Amino acid sequence: MLNIKCPYCGDRSQKEFAYGGDGTITRPKLNQEISDEEWDNFVYLRKSPRGKHIELWHHIAGCRQWFKVERDTTTHEIFRTFKPEE
Amino acid sequence: MSQNFRLNTGGLINRDKPIEFKFNGKKYIGYEGDTLASALLANGIHLIGRSFKYHRPRGFFGAGVDEPNAKMQVEINGCSEPNINATEIELVNGLSASSQNCWPSVNFDIGAINNFLNRFFPAGFYYKTFMWPKSFWYRVYEPFIRKAAGLGIASLEKDKERYEHKYEYCDLLVTGSGPAGLASAYAAAKNGAKVILAEDKPRYGGTLLTDDVTIDNLSGKDWSEKIISELKEMPNVIVKNRSQVFGYYDHNMMVMFERTGDHLEKKPKYTPRQRLWYIRAKEVLLSTGSIERPIVFGNNDTPGVFLSAAAKEYMKVYGVLIGKKPIIFTNNDSGYETAIEFKKNGVNPIVLDTREDQKSELINEAKDLDIKIKFSYAVIVAHGYKKVKSATIGKLDKDKIDFENTEQIDCDSICVSGFWTPTVHLASQSGNKLKFNDSIDAFVPDKSKQNEHSLGAANGTFTLQDTLKNSFNTGSEVSKSITKKDEKIQIPNTNERKYSAHDKFWCSPLPKGKNYKRFVDFQNDVAVSDIEVALREGYRSIEHVKRYTTLGMATDQGRTSNLNGLQLVANVEKKIVPQVGHTTFRPPFTPVTIGTIVGREIGKEYMPTRKTPMHHWHEKNNAVWVDAGAWKRPRYYKRGNENLFEASKREAKNVRDHVGVCDVTTLGKIDIKGPDAAEFLNRVYTNAWLKLPVGKARYGVMLREDGIVMDDGTTTRISENHYHMTTTTAQAANVLSHLEYYLQIVWPELNVNVVSTTEQWAGAAIAGPKSRDLLAKLFPKIDVSNEALPFMGYVEGDLFGVKARIFRISFSGELAYEINVESDFGLFMWEKIIEIGEEFNVQPYGTEALSTLRIEMGHVAGPELDGRTIPYDVSLEGLVSKKKDFIGKRSLAKEAFNKADRQKIVGLVPLDRKSSIPEGSHLVENKNAKLPNPKLGHVSSSCWSVENNNPFSLAILKDGKNMIGKKLFAVSPLKNTSIEVEVMSSHYVDHEGKRVRS
Numbered sequence A: 001m002l003n004i005k006c007p008y009c010g011d012r013s014q015k016e017f018a019y020g021g022d023g024t025i026t027r028p029k030l031n032q033e034i035s036d037e038e039w040d041n042f043v044y045l046r047k048s049p050r051g052k053h054i055e056l057w058h059h060i061a062g063c064r065q066w067f068k069v070e071r072d073t074t075t076h077e078i079f080r081t082f083k084p085e086e
Numbered sequence B: 001m002s003q004n005f006r007l008n009t010g011g012l013i014n015r016d017k018p019i020e021f022k023f024n025g026k027k028y029i030g031y032e033g034d035t036l037a038s039a040l041l042a043n044g045i046h047l048i049g050r051s052f053k054y055h056r057p058r059g060f061f062g063a064g065v066d067e068p069n070a071k072m073q074v075e076i077n078g079c080s081e082p083n084i085n086a087t088e089i090e091l092v093n094g095l096s097a098s099s100q101n102c103w104p105s106v107n108f109d110i111g112a113i114n115n116f117l118n119r120f121f122p123a124g125f126y127y128k129t130f131m132w133p134k135s136f137w138y139r140v141y142e143p144f145i146r147k148a149a150g151l152g153i154a155s156l157e158k159d160k161e162r163y164e165h166k167y168e169y170c171d172l173l174v175t176g177s178g179p180a181g182l183a184s185a186y187a188a189a190k191n192g193a194k195v196i197l198a199e200d201k202p203r204y205g206g207t208l209l210t211d212d213v214t215i216d217n218l219s220g221k222d223w224s225e226k227i228i229s230e231l232k233e234m235p236n237v238i239v240k241n242r243s244q245v246f247g248y249y250d251h252n253m254m255v256m257f258e259r260t261g262d263h264l265e266k267k268p269k270y271t272p273r274q275r276l277w278y279i280r281a282k283e284v285l286l287s288t289g290s291i292e293r294p295i296v297f298g299n300n301d302t303p304g305v306f307l308s309a310a311a312k313e314y315m316k317v318y319g320v321l322i323g324k325k326p327i328i329f330t331n332n333d334s335g336y337e338t339a340i341e342f343k344k345n346g347v348n349p350i351v352l353d354t355r356e357d358q359k360s361e362l363i364n365e366a367k368d369l370d371i372k373i374k375f376s377y378a379v380i381v382a383h384g385y386k387k388v389k390s391a392t393i394g395k396l397d398k399d400k401i402d403f404e405n406t407e408q409i410d411c412d413s414i415c416v417s418g419f420w421t422p423t424v425h426l427a428s429q430s431g432n433k434l435k436f437n438d439s440i441d442a443f444v445p446d447k448s449k450q451n452e453h454s455l456g457a458a459n460g461t462f463t464l465q466d467t468l469k470n471s472f473n474t475g476s477e478v479s480k481s482i483t484k485k486d487e488k489i490q491i492p493n494t495n496e497r498k499y500s501a502h503d504k505f506w507c508s509p510l511p512k513g514k515n516y517k518r519f520v521d522f523q524n525d526v527a528v529s530d531i532e533v534a535l536r537e538g539y540r541s542i543e544h545v546k547r548y549t550t551l552g553m554a555t556d557q558g559r560t561s562n563l564n565g566l567q568l569v570a571n572v573e574k575k576i577v578p579q580v581g582h583t584t585f586r587p588p589f590t591p592v593t594i595g596t597i598v599g600r601e602i603g604k605e606y607m608p609t610r611k612t613p614m615h616h617w618h619e620k621n622n623a624v625w626v627d628a629g630a631w632k633r634p635r636y637y638k639r640g641n642e643n644l645f646e647a648s649k650r651e652a653k654n655v656r657d658h659v660g661v662c663d664v665t666t667l668g669k670i671d672i673k674g675p676d677a678a679e680f681l682n683r684v685y686t687n688a689w690l691k692l693p694v695g696k697a698r699y700g701v702m703l704r705e706d707g708i709v710m711d712d713g714t715t716t717r718i719s720e721n722h723y724h725m726t727t728t729t730a731q732a733a734n735v736l737s738h739l740e741y742y743l744q745i746v747w748p749e750l751n752v753n754v755v756s757t758t759e760q761w762a763g764a765a766i767a768g769p770k771s772r773d774l775l776a777k778l779f780p781k782i783d784v785s786n787e788a789l790p791f792m793g794y795v796e797g798d799l800f801g802v803k804a805r806i807f808r809i810s811f812s813g814e815l816a817y818e819i820n821v822e823s824d825f826g827l828f829m830w831e832k833i834i835e836i837g838e839e840f841n842v843q844p845y846g847t848e849a850l851s852t853l854r855i856e857m858g859h860v861a862g863p864e865l866d867g868r869t870i871p872y873d874v875s876l877e878g879l880v881s882k883k884k885d886f887i888g889k890r891s892l893a894k895e896a897f898n899k900a901d902r903q904k905i906v907g908l909v910p911l912d913r914k915s916s917i918p919e920g921s922h923l924v925e926n927k928n929a930k931l932p933n934p935k936l937g938h939v940s941s942s943c944w945s946v947e948n949n950n951p952f953s954l955a956i957l958k959d960g961k962n963m964i965g966k967k968l969f970a971v972s973p974l975k976n977t978s979i980e981v982e983v984m985s986s987h988y989v990d991h992e993g994k995r996v997r998s
């Protein structure tokens, strides 16, 4: 069970959080002209990197804030957690 | 029966308190402070079970977690549990144990025939023997293997015991209360750190209880008692015995198993039997000690063969002799400690030392006591079937690969010592890659991956002086960095014997022409020859050898077999052990009961139960419940002998004819506020939201980015910047997370806040032609006419002094309203509706009637919005805006979503107007077609249409748009039905939707 530092609440057990997927994805802008391929990449394609990765997590049983976590996917080491705008 | 092998004095047991227990039906006496193992040994009982594969007689081998053989079925406090280690369970009055894996009895075991047929049970025999014919597997082989190889028998009864979970946080967790654990915990505690010290055994002290040492002129035992009592006085320290830290998980999450109840004769009512601790420790100090390694020789599994340290522990802790004519077979000085202890207790051992004419302090001491020592000697084979009677021993040649001469000597036990293996399981679990230490022939922890340090024997440090020095220092240093305090501690003076170098000898060679079975893994019956076979057959990786031979895969996790197994592979492969590597250590270190893992989360405590404020009214009115997530909802209200079908038909009919009331509190409710709320809704929903006036509701559909419908519901504009969204019961939590995601991550520039208000509002839907009349009586001051409060209108009112929200929305397709009041007034509202509605024939209706009403109206719900449908599929394409962008819109342009024969929702009626169509039925053109019969669609929802008095179903059908009027078959292989159906519009009742607007 990971120990995750919510940037708003502090250190909490993984139990309080939900994993929210790849934190490096940017949603295309509304009304943006976009090819089928680009859109499909956004909707479906995700990297599954070995090692350092930025993820989204959601403090569902806490402050209900989404934030980003830089984590090693093999060792589970967490290097930093930060607010989405940081 | 007398305790013939109990010493008159000595040990830590209480001879004033005899304890009666049973083994295999026979009564015995032991003492308070005994384990089941020590009490049986005191009574001279060695034969305790049969081995796993060959059913060979087996006896005790160790004295604690190292024990591979003594797994028993134990009945204690009326609960029967298999695979309990007899060396770990404490003796209590009334305990009843029996042998496992033997039939009909441990003395006469039919399975032992396997021992004589052992050429048919080679390594990998499960893989080789039972592969074919395939049909034999479940009929013949599996039942046979299960019966013959089964360990204990799990009880089929419900576990009546209570188990608990506990969460704890600390600066330092210290695992093990031997010298390393005591010293480090003490140093850290003195620095003010919050310390948890966990000891697996009932007694603290570890090897200090059995080793002949002094610390500051106190015996090891007295010193450990002094430290423990000081630690117990300190408010920043938790000291726990009977507690095994068995798992080292991510971010220093440690899991500990505490045995709280089984050792108590009368357990207080609320004391759990066992407790699971989740401990988040800033630092973990692993002082888990070491386990003695066996030396492998012929028939080394015969009862009466022990680890030498175990024999010593039985004498020093339990006052029990494991034998009166022992052979000590050793490759190092430890064996001499056991020999000396035997001698002190009046028993004459003979020591066989594999080393050549070794000299040391201990050996001199043994010589001074007149203990017979034979250097360069080894045990070749033990004789005796159910108990060791004699042994063939031999003088090793110079290379120690053969014997110069052999002789047979009488003995009743053989104590082996093949040096020490650090217990590195937890360190390895933490991610620490182990390194091989040549000087001790074993793996020790290397660089830490988490905040952990191994101390003392667990780190390969085998002298007391070094252990104490390192442990006091590490305890101080690690705690200092947390508490910033630095209390100086005087490291105590120690007195211990000096060891001379050990010998790497680990396995007696076979004399020419002899084929003795030499076991490496006792619990899984893996012999030297099995591993050799695996290697001959080409298995190379130690992980493969392990799986093929099952070496180290038993419940003892290879604690005594692991290194000898590696040594053997290394020898055969002409490698060295570090090149072979080691298999992975995984939690749990020792077996943990399922009850403890489950804890209190059983039965109705498995998950929380959500009840609406009207729950007790429903209960009093014979509601039959259905689970909707964690919610309890009335499925129907039973009157007299009604069944589900009759009751739901009555309730639905009453809505169509008069008026019904339904508890809709469980619907998800989300408050949305902020100047950009309308813009946000416009992006979330597929339809237009910018022009919704205050006081109006609108139905909306939201998609996922992949174009699939996520949820639907109505949202009402309460005031300028304030909206009230409803979601389905099932999707409430997901929708909230979804909205939060877009507001916080994707469009943080929108000034909008969302919060769940599901728990804050109680909701009642009143539906049916009489609902307006009822509403008028509930709110006499409000104009509820169709003009003043039209379909999709919203108004706030006063329900006999209670503030209420009134929404004119409908799920049933009838004229209907939904009233919300604050949850505290939910029951008040409900009772008023029932009371005032009496004159209009109001009846409560449950989810079954609710489904009937929505299905015959063609309203979609969960079964249609199943994560595979786009708006077109469920005929919601009219709600998809062409002008604006929204979440998931771009996906709707996908080719597959725009095919001419795209699936679409339809209605189905059986041709016979009688047969109900099972939900999940597949729609096919020809029911007798050759398999696989092409599937055209599936039945999503079924009901008995109360309007038309015949069955009606909704289905998602390929090219549904052009299938109206066609005849198909709805087949359900599960229900074994095949019903001819007619395809029609999904709107079976009130096609134009007049009623909701009436």
Ligand SMILES: [Zn+2]
Binding pocket: A006, A007, A008, A009, A010, A059, A062, A063, A064, A065
């Ligand atoms: Zn938080």
